[in-house]
Amino acid sequence: MSASTVPAPRPPLRVALAGIGVVGGGVVRLLEANRDLIARRAGRPVEIVAISARDRHRDRGIDLARYRWEDDMGALVAADDVDVVVEMIGGADGAALTLARQTLGAGKALVTANKAMIAHHGLDLARLAEEKDTPLKYEAAVAGGIPVIKAIREGASANEIARVYGILNGTCNYILTQMERNGASFAEALAAAQAEGYAEADPTFDVDGIDAAHKLSILAALCFGTKLDIDAVTADGIRNLTAADIREAEALGHRVRLIGMAERDSGENGGGLYQHVQPCLVPSDHPLAYVPGALNAVVAEGNFVGRLFFEGAGAGAGPTASAIVADIIDIARDEYGPAFAMPVDSLDQAPAADAGARIGKHYVRLIVEDRIGVLAEIAAAMRDAGVSIESLIQRGGDDEDSVIIVLVTHEGPANAIHAALGILAASDHVVGTPMHMPILAL
Amino acid sequence: MSASTVPAPRPPLRVALAGIGVVGGGVVRLLEANRDLIARRAGRPVEIVAISARDRHRDRGIDLARYRWEDDMGALVAADDVDVVVEMIGGADGAALTLARQTLGAGKALVTANKAMIAHHGLDLARLAEEKDTPLKYEAAVAGGIPVIKAIREGASANEIARVYGILNGTCNYILTQMERNGASFAEALAAAQAEGYAEADPTFDVDGIDAAHKLSILAALCFGTKLDIDAVTADGIRNLTAADIREAEALGHRVRLIGMAERDSGENGGGLYQHVQPCLVPSDHPLAYVPGALNAVVAEGNFVGRLFFEGAGAGAGPTASAIVADIIDIARDEYGPAFAMPVDSLDQAPAADAGARIGKHYVRLIVEDRIGVLAEIAAAMRDAGVSIESLIQRGGDDEDSVIIVLVTHEGPANAIHAALGILAASDHVVGTPMHMPILAL
Numbered sequence: 001m002s003a004s005t006v007p008a009p010r011p012p013l014r015v016a017l018a019g020i021g022v023v024g025g026g027v028v029r030l031l032e033a034n035r036d037l038i039a040r041r042a043g044r045p046v047e048i049v050a051i052s053a054r055d056r057h058r059d060r061g062i063d064l065a066r067y068r069w070e071d072d073m074g075a076l077v078a079a080d081d082v083d084v085v086v087e088m089i090g091g092a093d094g095a096a097l098t099l100a101r102q103t104l105g106a107g108k109a110l111v112t113a114n115k116a117m118i119a120h121h122g123l124d125l126a127r128l129a130e131e132k133d134t135p136l137k138y139e140a141a142v143a144g145g146i147p148v149i150k151a152i153r154e155g156a157s158a159n160e161i162a163r164v165y166g167i168l169n170g171t172c173n174y175i176l177t178q179m180e181r182n183g184a185s186f187a188e189a190l191a192a193a194q195a196e197g198y199a200e201a202d203p204t205f206d207v208d209g210i211d212a213a214h215k216l217s218i219l220a221a222l223c224f225g226t227k228l229d230i231d232a233v234t235a236d237g238i239r240n241l242t243a244a245d246i247r248e249a250e251a252l253g254h255r256v257r258l259i260g261m262a263e264r265d266s267g268e269n270g271g272g273l274y275q276h277v278q279p280c281l282v283p284s285d286h287p288l289a290y291v292p293g294a295l296n297a298v299v300a301e302g303n304f305v306g307r308l309f310f311e312g313a314g315a316g317a318g319p320t321a322s323a324i325v326a327d328i329i330d331i332a333r334d335e336y337g338p339a340f341a342m343p344v345d346s347l348d349q350a351p352a353a354d355a356g357a358r359i360g361k362h363y364v365r366l367i368v369e370d371r372i373g374v375l376a377e378i379a380a381a382m383r384d385a386g387v388s389i390e391s392l393i394q395r396g397g398d399d400e401d402s403v404i405i406v407l408v409t410h411e412g413p414a415n416a417i418h419a420a421l422g423i424l425a426a427s428d429h430v431v432g433t434p435m436h437m438p439i440l441a442l
Numbered sequence: 443m444s445a446s447t448v449p450a451p452r453p454p455l456r457v458a459l460a461g462i463g464v465v466g467g468g469v470v471r472l473l474e475a476n477r478d479l480i481a482r483r484a485g486r487p488v489e490i491v492a493i494s495a496r497d498r499h500r501d502r503g504i505d506l507a508r509y510r511w512e513d514d515m516g517a518l519v520a521a522d523d524v525d526v527v528v529e530m531i532g533g534a535d536g537a538a539l540t541l542a543r544q545t546l547g548a549g550k551a552l553v554t555a556n557k558a559m560i561a562h563h564g565l566d567l568a569r570l571a572e573e574k575d576t577p578l579k580y581e582a583a584v585a586g587g588i589p590v591i592k593a594i595r596e597g598a599s600a601n602e603i604a605r606v607y608g609i610l611n612g613t614c615n616y617i618l619t620q621m622e623r624n625g626a627s628f629a630e631a632l633a634a635a636q637a638e639g640y641a642e643a644d645p646t647f648d649v650d651g652i653d654a655a656h657k658l659s660i661l662a663a664l665c666f667g668t669k670l671d672i673d674a675v676t677a678d679g680i681r682n683l684t685a686a687d688i689r690e691a692e693a694l695g696h697r698v699r700l701i702g703m704a705e706r707d708s709g710e711n712g713g714g715l716y717q718h719v720q721p722c723l724v725p726s727d728h729p730l731a732y733v734p735g736a737l738n739a740v741v742a743e744g745n746f747v748g749r750l751f752f753e754g755a756g757a758g759a760g761p762t763a764s765a766i767v768a769d770i771i772d773i774a775r776d777e778y779g780p781a782f783a784m785p786v787d788s789l790d791q792a793p794a795a796d797a798g799a800r801i802g803k804h805y806v807r808l809i810v811e812d813r814i815g816v817l818a819e820i821a822a823a824m825r826d827a828g829v830s831i832e833s834l835i836q837r838g839g840d841d842e843d844s845v846i847i848v849l850v851t852h853e854g855p856a857n858a859i860h861a862a863l864g865i866l867a868a869s870d871h872v873v874g875t876p877m878h879m880p881i882l883a884l
């Protein structure tokens with residue numbers, strides 16, 4: 001390059017951090033540790049100019065004295081020397097949402113790790129960002145350190161996506177892997193996850209699939225060009241899984257994973273959007289079966305690219321900070337566009353698809369009293385509900401009087417399974433709540 | 443958005459295609475099939491305005507009559523109505539390179555799938571692109587449809603990358619998977635790959651690791667911020683692998699994969715860059731062990747994000763077109779920057795690291811005459827070369843007079859293995875060429 005064409009060095013990108021907890025602390029550490037490298041890659045230095053959290057005096061294990069502290073988050077937005085506000089507070093509403101609106105409203109760039117807020121208010125925020133022509137980025141909100149928002153928004157952008165699915169919650173995957181390895185019950189595995197710091201004291205958000213639902217709704221909007229619709233996502237968690245389910249799945253050549261899946265019905269079926277989080281049986285020749293521990297993984301199936309599979313750490317200070325700083329670097333490079341890949345007004349409004357009408361094979365597990373005629377009763381219920389049985393296994397149960405019955409159905413609608421279990425709910429011989437899960441089709 | 447802020451619709455991005463073979467045909471099909479979707483995502487239509495290949499009259503199985511044909515590639519560049527030239531001719535030099543230089547020299551955008559050309563001339567082309575302030579994009583050049591250039595350049599941009607490695611050649615992986623499943627010899631599996639269209643009549647580029655070396659050199663430059671240096675990449679292919687090697691690896695709980703790996707030595711060791719393609723033993727708890735058939739996969743290890751793993755189709759018309767059109771959409775969106783993430787002049791010049799000094803465990807397989815004293819001879823050679831043996835297995839060989847000896851070493855430098863095999867080369871009792879492979883460390 002001749003000297004005359006060397007562009008003037010670009011001024012630093014000035015960043016304010018709101019929330020210095022697990023993620024915020026990680027971002028401070030990352031920006032300090034990889035400072036020079038980031039400046040080279042971003043084409044300009046990235047500087048923290050101000051920080052804020054609730055309690056100024058809390059020991060956060062990092063030296064924050066060099067940064068300007070603001071007790072009032074609003075001061076981060078108002079400051080003349082702030083280009084980007086990074087929201088790492090959490091919660092769909094409240095302080096996080098207020099800050100996000102203020103930031104975009106002031107025409108400043110917003111980076112967030114907050115899946116709950118994006119799932120609930122992403123459209124409004126994206127519209128505000130468009131009006132103000134300022135970036136809104138949220139790579140860290142889905143699958144932590146895996147750059148899956150980018151991979152789908154930009155890497156797979158040439159494809160019509162048939163479906164997107166994956167392991168979106170590391171806590172659940174950690175629990176399931178524990179159950180798999182040790183034959184532990186759900187309760188035991190949850191306790192282990194809590195002891196290891198992989199699960200919160202109140203694990204509801206994770207184990208009931210709510211966190212995964214937030215992430216799924218974001219992926220669906222990006223993949224299908226539809227308006228985010230968190231209310232249309234249904235979620236079943238993993239609380240009802242037993243050690244026996246994990247064992248029986250294994251005997252069938254499968255592993256149990258909590259899968260969030262979004263799929264758009266064909267036009268003939270109304271073009272509705274299916275968005276569901278639930279435990280599934282994953283066949284052992286599918287890469288999701290090999291995702292261990294607290295990792296996340298996402299699959300996107302495109303009409304030209306085929307199946308893409310991405311795996312990595314879905315949470316934690318380092319991986320989440322990696323995603324946040326990648327967003328910051330994109331902003332420093334001026335490489336960004338509409339938050340959901342296209343203007344909000346051009347996103348489709350897709351009706352929710354009828355989940356019960358979805359066709360697939362299912363796993364059904366019942367615990368029944370060990371007496372003559374019970375099997376006939378189950379078979380009759382299945383027949384009457386129109387469920388066709390591919391295979392059935394009966395094994396001794398945990399106590400002498402009960403047996404476990406595991407059946408795999410032929411392809412059929414989920415509704416038929418619900419109907420059959422409805423019939424059996426009236427039976428005196430069925431013990432506890434039956435479990436049923438779809439078997440993931442390749 | 444208020445009506446007054448609606449931006450004027452952007453004009454179409456006008457694309458010229460050079461080379462209408464496997465990949466070029468795929469790009470035509472993709473741009474036609476997903477036309478509306480691409481316009482929505484790109485924010486403007488993407489239009490093919492001209493095409494070119496060698497033989498205008500060749501039947502390409504697609505209707506090209508609607509597109510302007512140019513016999514002379516140069517006319518694509520010269521045309522006023524062309525914004526982007528897509529090079530899908532192939533070859534490191536010749537027509538492809540001429541076209542690439544003309545395109546960038548004219549200040550037009552270049553998209554290419556040509557790993558050979560990027561590996562050999564990527565730096566010069568990137569410099570030219572910088573001078574002319576025009577995009578140079580090459581997502582399709584590495585790992586086909588997997589958006590791994592983007593994932594590393596942008597998704598992992600906040601991280602110092604410790605090493606990058608993966609399965610970069612689908613032909614080899616197909617052959618290895620065949621050997622694994624059927625116990626086939628290399629020659630049999632190669633013939634099957636040729637029959638299935640996964641290998642060329644002359645498979646040299648693939649099976650000797652040259653194609654993987656091209657891709658590895660590109661990944662290394664991106665990950666480490668170093669100047670592309672294809673001459674520093676060393677490659678061992680898979681020709682010398684036997685059915686017994688695959689079987690013994692399996693018995694040790696491993697799978698054999700052709701791995702391209704790049705790693706930067708620490709400053710203390712001179713900061714050199716190690717870039718090597720070779721068959722490796724991959725432990726069964728590593729995701730690369732589960733990559734089947736012609737798929738590709740790439741692992742990048744970042745200092746904050748940890749291990750990222752990307753898998754998908756590494757070749758073929760559809761996946762390669764997907765990557766090319768993703769590049770085109772980035773250009774349409776004005777979301778692009780320097781080809782190697784930073785200006786060419788700021789890339790480091792890294793010396794080649796001493797591959798022989800690399801520490802690791804190794805697999806060694808020898809076929810020896812079945813007679814007293816041979817084992818002692820081997821053990822002595824290993825001892826004299828400083829190789830420490832972790833385990834050794836002796837089995838009956840393919841004929842009565844020979845036995846197979848498989849040993850796994852403790853951690854040590856590759857040089858010591860070479861020295862030991864050098865000593866044994868002089869032995870009358872060793873039959874054929876011994877095989878040795880590193881065992882991939884997690």
Ligand SMILES: NC(=O)c1ccc[n+]([C@@H]2O[C@H](COP(=O)([O-])OP(=O)(O)OC[C@H]3O[C@@H](n4cnc5c(N)ncnc54)[C@H](OP(=O)(O)O)[C@@H]3O)[C@@H](O)[C@H]2O)c1
Binds near residue numbers: 018089091094116314
């Ligand atoms: N942790 C992960 O692995 C992970 C992964 C992906 C995404 N995320 C998302 O990242 C966000 C932050 O998560 P985190 O794990 O870092 O949470 P955290 O450790 O609880 O940290 C939250 C931070 O926000 C501050 N804060 C909370 N409420 C506030 C309020 N009303 N006003 C001002 N500051 C307030 C806290 O201040 P004090 O420290 O002073 O109390 C704390 O610094 C959440 O949206 C989460 O979903 C987290």
Ligand SMILES: NC(=O)c1ccc[n+]([C@@H]2O[C@H](COP(=O)([O-])OP(=O)(O)OC[C@H]3O[C@@H](n4cnc5c(N)ncnc54)[C@H](OP(=O)(O)O)[C@@H]3O)[C@@H](O)[C@H]2O)c1
Binds near residue numbers: 463494531536
């Ligand atoms: N195939 C894959 O799966 C794949 C995957 C990733 C990357 N790539 C890369 O993509 C590029 C194209 O590969 P391909 O498989 O599509 O090759 P291909 O099927 O052999 O097609 C090559 C095309 O280039 C034209 N061509 C060749 N030499 C030419 C010359 N001297 N002047 C003008 N046109 C010329 C040919 O014209 P005619 O048709 O008239 O002969 C043909 O249309 C290569 O760089 C390859 O490495 C391929």
